[in-house]
Amino acid sequence: MHKPENLKNAGLKSTLPRLKVLQLFETSKERHLSAEDVYKLLVSSGEVVSLATVYRVLTQFQQAGLLMQHHFESGKSVFELNSGEHHDHIVCLQCGHVEEFFDAAIEVRQEKAAVEHDFAIRDHALYIYADCTKKNCSRGSR
Amino acid sequence: MHKPENLKNAGLKSTLPRLKVLQLFETSKERHLSAEDVYKLLVSSGEVVSLATVYRVLTQFQQAGLLMQHHFESGKSVFELNSGEHHDHIVCLQCGHVEEFFDAAIEVRQEKAAVEHDFAIRDHALYIYADCTKKNCSRGSR
DNA sequence: TCGCGAATGATAATTGTTCTCATTTGAGAA
DNA sequence: TTCTCAAATGAGAACAATTATCATTCGCGA
Incomplete structure (x- = not known):
């Protein structure tokens, strides 16, 4: 469903880290992920991405409407694919x-x-x- | 309405910082205050209280049911008197x-x-x- | 008034997140 | 395909809000 095109449509250059993050949200069984979650999941699956990049990408995706951001009481914010x-x-x-x-x-x-x-x-x-x-x-x- | 008794009833020893914080909430025109707000208001009215104490007292009051705590998107949490x-x-x-x-x-x-x-x-x-x-x-x- | 455990102050430590800046990369131009 | 360059990334410093540490001080009952 979400493909590199989505990035282009969102005005975002299609880079490796962005594709990896997007793919993670599409395939993860847990729909709601924090920046830390995303970072750890990527690292543990052998990907090399910087935590700073994860934060940047999440914010960009949220601004582009690809992700929704939520602030639960936990203190950290979580993201999910924007279902519309x-x-x-x-x-x-x-x-x-x-x-x-x-x-x-x-x-x-x-x-x-x-x-x-x-x-x-x-x-x-x-x-x-x-x-x-x-x-x-x-x-x-x- | 809220007096030293309230502290005792809440199982809290009646100390100066606690009384000052409680009094601030009772008299402040702004009903919703963050820890930083409380600290600055006290300092600017000549009171000497440590920020750490403000945080501690706010948490204790919240646990005692005197205050309600809210997490707005701003990132910092705000407190208000528990109206019941x-x-x-x-x-x-x-x-x-x-x-x-x-x-x-x-x-x-x-x-x-x-x-x-x-x-x-x-x-x-x-x-x-x-x-x-x-x-x-x-x-x-x- | 004394004594002791609880409370406080000053500051270090933590946590989540953003910023800085040197290096790398993607996408179009040549 | 290779070159170019702005945009993106990585590593780590910087930040903001909050919590923890620990020596000192205070409230309150004996």
Whole structure:
């Protein structure tokens, strides 16, 4: 789905590090990755990329609309492929597992709240922090 | 409203720095303050408190339930007196101004989303980022 | 008033992220 | 294909927010 063309379309020169990062997001089983995650995954799969480059590329991809950036409570921000469909997140406080959801009613009420308070809404973040029920949960990370 | 008793009730020894911080939150016109804000406000009003102590006290107050902590996109976290009534926030991306709102319907739908995904909700954060209409907006801070 | 454990101050250490700058690379020109 | 050069990268320094360390000081009960 995402190919070098995507980089060109985004006005980004097609370089090795960029292709590797993009490919990682497309193939990783974990959809939400932090800069550190990306760096470690690349290194552990034998790729040589600098952490600085990972940060730069992630930021560029986010600005180009290829990735979405989120700020969970953990302190570090995480990225995910931009599916084009807005959604919010439920984050497990124990294992860091993230699940996505969308609720039209919530979206509507948010817009309403912004309007009522005389704000021009630009973006919003809804994070639900909870305990998930994964059998392998509680390994504590992220 | 909040007095030394509150500290004792919270199991915290009533010390000067703690009283000063608590008093600052009670009297400041800005309801949402970062650690840096608190530190600077105290210093500029002639008080002598260490930044490390400010961080410690804020954390203790938050754990004691006196303060609520929020993580806006700015990167630094902000605190506010715990009113006891849950509410969400609209944050101006330009001037950092924060407004509060509450929408029962949103709360209900969030709970529903968590249940549907088999999560035991522990906490949630809903931040709407927008441009406010304050005449003195756009000074850019926080 | 004394004594001791808890709290504080000053500063070093950590963490996540950005910046600097010398070196390398990709993509078009020759 | 080779050359050219701006753009991209790597390595490490620099930064900002926050936490940890540890010697000194303080609050509070005996």
